[in-house]
Structure formats: C-alpha cells, structure tokens
Amino acid sequence: MRTSLILFAAIALFVAGCTTTGQIPPQDPLVSGYEPRNIMLSEMASELGWTYETGPGAYDYTLLSPQGDQLIFRIGTDYLNINGARWQQERDAVEKRGNDLMLPESTFNYVCKHFGRHDLVRTPLRESKIEYKLEPIGKTEAPKPSVENKATSTVLKGLTICIDAGHGGSDPGGIGNGVSEKQVVLPVALMLRDLCESASAKVIMTRTTDVYPDLDDRCDIANGGKCDLFMSIHANIAPNDDGVTGFEVFYNKNSVPGGEFAKALAVAMDKATTSPNRGAKKDPRGLRVLEKTKMTATLVELGFLSNAGEAKTLTQKDYQEKMAAALFEGVVNFWTKGNASVSK
Numbered sequence: 001m002r003t004s005l006i007l008f009a010a011i012a013l014f015v016a017g018c019t020t021t022g023q024i025p026p027q028d029p030l031v032s033g034y035e036p037r038n039i040m041l042s043e044m045a046s047e048l049g050w051t052y053e054t055g056p057g058a059y060d061y062t063l064l065s066p067q068g069d070q071l072i073f074r075i076g077t078d079y080l081n082i083n084g085a086r087w088q089q090e091r092d093a094v095e096k097r098g099n100d101l102m103l104p105e106s107t108f109n110y111v112c113k114h115f116g117r118h119d120l121v122r123t124p125l126r127e128s129k130i131e132y133k134l135e136p137i138g139k140t141e142a143p144k145p146s147v148e149n150k151a152t153s154t155v156l157k158g159l160t161i162c163i164d165a166g167h168g169g170s171d172p173g174g175i176g177n178g179v180s181e182k183q184v185v186l187p188v189a190l191m192l193r194d195l196c197e198s199a200s201a202k203v204i205m206t207r208t209t210d211v212y213p214d215l216d217d218r219c220d221i222a223n224g225g226k227c228d229l230f231m232s233i234h235a236n237i238a239p240n241d242d243g244v245t246g247f248e249v250f251y252n253k254n255s256v257p258g259g260e261f262a263k264a265l266a267v268a269m270d271k272a273t274t275s276p277n278r279g280a281k282k283d284p285r286g287l288r289v290l291e292k293t294k295m296t297a298t299l300v301e302l303g304f305l306s307n308a309g310e311a312k313t314l315t316q317k318d319y320q321e322k323m324a325a326a327l328f329e330g331v332v333n334f335w336t337k338g339n340a341s342v343s344k
Ligand SMILES: [Zn+2]
Pocket: 166, 167, 173, 174, 181, 234, 235
C-alpha cells in the first residue's frame, strides 16, 4: 500500500506541467479480449545490448546505450525520457518487480524503431490501423530531481501534522451524484498520512474510519497534539450549478502562513490535475477548524460532487492517489521553505 502510494506520488509530480505530449502507439489488443503485452526492463536492455541502472531519482531507472543514449523510466508514470525529451507511453504500466520494471511492449517497440533496431520490433497479433504522430514534448531538457524523491526520506522530519478527513459516520457531508464527501475524503486523507509518514513526519489523524468526531474534537486533537500544521480535507457541492468543477483551498483570513500553506497546496494540486484551480482563498465563513486550531491550518476542497464527472473522478483510486500526492508535495514545499517554525 505504502509503496504504491509513493509510486503515485511520483506520477503527479512527473507529469506536472505537461499539457501535450508525443504518444507511443498502443499495443494491439489480442483477438479475444484485450491483454496488454509487457516486457521487463532487463529483457529490453539485453535485447538492445544496453545496460540499465537505478537512478538518477529514487524512482528512476536508466537505460544506457553504448553510444551514450539515455532512457529514463520513472516508476508509476506513463512517461519516459529519451535523451532529455519526454514521451508518453501507451499506458501507465511502469511497475516495479523486484529490481526490475515492467513496461508496455509498445514502449519497447517504439524505442527499437527510434534507434533503428527494426529487427527487434515485436509483431503484434493485429496491425494497428491508427497512425500516431510521435513528437517529443517541448525542448530537450534533463529531468530535474523533484519532490517525489522525498517521499521516502526525512524531508518532513520534525513536522507534526494533523490530517482531518471531513465529516464521517452519521455526517456524510455533501452528497452529489450518489457520492458523499465522507466517502471520498477519507481515502485521500489516509494516503496523505502514509506519504507524510514515509517522509518522517509525525501524523495525527482526526479519524481513520467512518466515524464522526465533532468540529471541536477535531480542533482539540490538533491542539492537544501540538501540531505544526492542520489540513482538513473536504469536497464541494454547488447546489445550483452542476457544471462547476475545480479544487480550492481555504485558510484563516488572519493567518499569513495559512495563506502561504494554502497557496503551496493549490500550486501542487494545479500541477496534478486538469480540474480548474479555484485558488487559495480566505475563509469567508469562519470555519471552526480554521478558527479554533492554534496552528497553521488549511481546508482543502478536492472538487465538486455536484458535477457528475468530477464526482466520479473523485471516487477513483488513481485520482485520489494523485490528489494525495499533490497535497504531499504542497506540504513538503511549504514546510521546506523555511516554515519549520510557523505558528498561526
Ligand atoms: Zn465538507
């Protein structure tokens, strides 16, 4: 569980900023039923006569040709990097198996063609009828080490964070399109907990199951735990407009660090999702958990359950993992930017 979370932490960060991309053609489905075809990185290396090694990042594997070509695969992402340019693989199948990676066979085929090794290309059972235009993203640029390398680290050592999954138990929170707030915020909160703990933070949860601590209980838990940061996780409802989508982060209007923390979270979420960024906002309602907590506090609204598409997305595990990874990145970015002794 924790491993997969860390992998997903990598996803959101690695795809950050990518809007368009070259695409590697999908593997043709088998005649009866779609059975994705895979190849292990070690096998790919030996067929090409290349070598592979771990790094440069904690979640990267590098394939090196004798001529100095460099391919970097990042676990848990559907991107690969060829000599500094990013390409999108057919699907997100870069999966760790021991000290090896499993990749879509179409990636292998593409790499063979890219480097003129047409003799190695594996023939699918059916020819693809779709023509794909293969273009790298943007200009050549070495991949930068990013915060995902900090998912298993001590980057949050010294931080005590209270994570509050909104609502719960008898209080479902907002309900839209058959999806309740309590049902989507808890998994995100638990994933975020795991990521923060992996990065050596002390995490205090207000709830880890489907129960309802009241708002004062939640504040007491955070205050009693002498937490440095407090994050309450919620989802939105727009009662009169089911077209509204997007995430937003509220903070206490009197808290300067609260505003900075909210901004860091919104920036990270913006990179992780195409859902509209409604921004970091001063809380206009005097939300109890932002008023009564004594530390830097934010309240995150992940998206709108009143919108059918967003409601569905918010129930999906991969999206929840993306959101958790983004929130984790926001925490790391805020905490490591000289905020180690913030107060309210
Ligand atoms: Zn709520």
